[in-house]
Amino acid sequence: MVDERTILLVLPILVLQIALMIFALVDLIRNPNPNGPKWMWAAIVVLLNIIGPILYFVIGRRNY
């Protein structure tokens, strides 16, 4: 059912999602004072696709 074309088409989305997740995780690890427990943000970033990292960057980062 999953042919090569599908994989090639969906691959960029996966790469971007993983990139977004890695940006968020690297920032979370280096962040001394996130807005909430670190393990909670790690779970949100890893478990919620796309929305998780956005939530972390907007709410969890305390950049305002």
Place this chain on the structure above:
Amino acid sequence: MKQFSTLLLKEWRENLRNYKIFWIPVVFILLGVTEPLSNYYLPQILDATGGLPDGAVIELPDPEPEQLLVAVMGQFQLIGMLVLALAYMGSIAGERRNGTATLLYVRPLSYVSYFLSKWLMASIVALISVWAGFLAGYYYTAVLFSAVPFGEFLAFAATYSLWMVLVVTLVLFASASMPNAGLAAGLTLAILLILQLVDSLFGSRWEWSPLKLPNYAASFLDIGPDATALIWTFAISLACLIGLAALGIWFSKRNRAKTKV
């Protein structure tokens, strides 16, 4: 001028270090790619999520590539603007809260440079995001369906870019005028939603309004907008942009007087 380039360097570093220059474009690209892709796989998605009796045949017409690009723009109008408003709501209000602003206020600061450096950096990030997202959407639409003429696409994306810059200016104005970041985002979204509602209810009575920029952008993919209406809309949008920037500069200057140390 020297002050401006120093402040711009500060903004650039800040955007680099809090990853805004990476994650905002990635979100826009994901929005741009998902729209054509989910349309392409719609039959399989319907098949897999089920609920249809065996042997049901659905004939889905192939969507026009223009419609897909307009749908991508619809995503930007909703999620994209939300992301930009939330990402930049704190650019001035947040600095007042965390103390960076006090460090700046004790120096002979040009508030024009201060505001415009933030505005330029936020606009650059917004434009990179919008163009990356549209190009990704354009590419996927061309591969999966058929290509929109590239000239029309350029006019479409360029017109929409002016709208995005206007939105960024509004966000920064709100951030300068409001006491905290949450209120700044709230004010931005409230203004945008109310004006869009007004424009969609009574918008047929006038042709020249910055809120019609997305519509005019979309009509470039169709028959093309009316030239005079477009020129007047551009002129009024630029006037709004300059007005908002001037108000933003005035408010950031006033913030200094309100600082308690």
